[in-house]
Amino acid sequence: ETSIYQKGLKYERPPFTFHSDLWEPEAEKRMSAESKGYVIGNAGTGETARKNREAFGKWSIVPKRLVKTSSLPDLSTKVLGKEFPFPIAVAPVGVQRIFNPDGEEASAAAAAAESVPYIMSTASSTSIEDVAKAANGNGTRWFQLYWPANENDEITASLLSRAKKAGFSALFVTLDTYILGWRPSDMDNGYNPFLRSDKIGVAIGFSDPVFRKKFKEKHGVEVEEDMHNAAAEWTRTVFPLFSHGWEDIKFLKQHWDGPIILKGIQTVGDAQKCVELGLQGIVVSNHGGRQVDGGVSSLGVLPRIVDTVGGKLDIFFDSGIRAGADIAKALALGAQMVLVGRPYVYGLALGGEQGVRHVLKSLLGDLELTLHLAGVESASPKHLNRDVLEREDR
């Protein structure tokens, strides 16, 4: 991956800057007020999102010297029983066509080209089947579920079976967004990405046979004959306004043959319940600070969760990752893989598939050099632990 660094300087000019902290301001210039508000916006005053970033500054990397390099850098990691070449995945992000007309297809193709798993959102603006085709069937695809209420179990089962057929091999269930958070930017813009007139925010629902059948039974017309109501109904289906309980997990186990990972875990108690239920993983995440304002930083809760359930299931991490050092810190604290959220969306806005590839390559190049120079043997996440970190505020 460091090849990007050397090549980038001389031969292959990237589509935009290597400065990861400039991706947001540069993308901002290209986006409509609505798209900008949606991706950059946070819950409430933005306190949780701020804390997500500040938490990384509390840990510092302490480089070791004369760690003899005996093999080539190896960023691989093991999750869900398999080896992956890199310890990052593309986080589920909805309605990507609002950032670039190529939307999810560009991001999925970029992820496959960079050998990074792509997690597809239930709120995608492209159907499950089309995203699967985008990478010519290549790459690792995981499906993220926004979980309909029990009365719509038939729709949930349909989504899961479509995802399975389309080659999605793991299920990420997002638990923190049964209702959208208090998001002042979207409210000021009067904007709901799922209720746009072009209906791209409801692509998965409108292409779902069970949702279509139920809509027709209830309203006597096809989805296309009453688009406005159908979009509102799909939105209520995937953001049902109330939460499931732990007892409902068994339904998912019955209908999904493969690993199940719960996304949005922030407490030790919840992580322990996932172990008790025999789930394969958790994503320690606060949705990038977009759901609960005044919340705890996601990195802040990671060490406690690792101390309690580490080794018993796979621990994924997200919320606030912006550079290679951030990835290094989350891995050193015990995550096996991190999810990259907003940075690749900025890449998509700035340069479509090539833009997403540039973001992923930059983050990995940066990570590799950081681990190497920190004295981590083979720059390997497997040789990484808390010894490489020091708390600055102790």
Ligand code: FNR
């Ligand atoms: C998200 N996220 C998200 N999560 C999810 O499970 N399903 C989804 O559809 C979406 N949609 C979405 C849209 C946008 C515009 C953003 C920014 C985020 C949350 C996402 O998966 C991830 O948890 C956060 O983005 C991580 O935080 P950072 O990296 O953005 O700070």
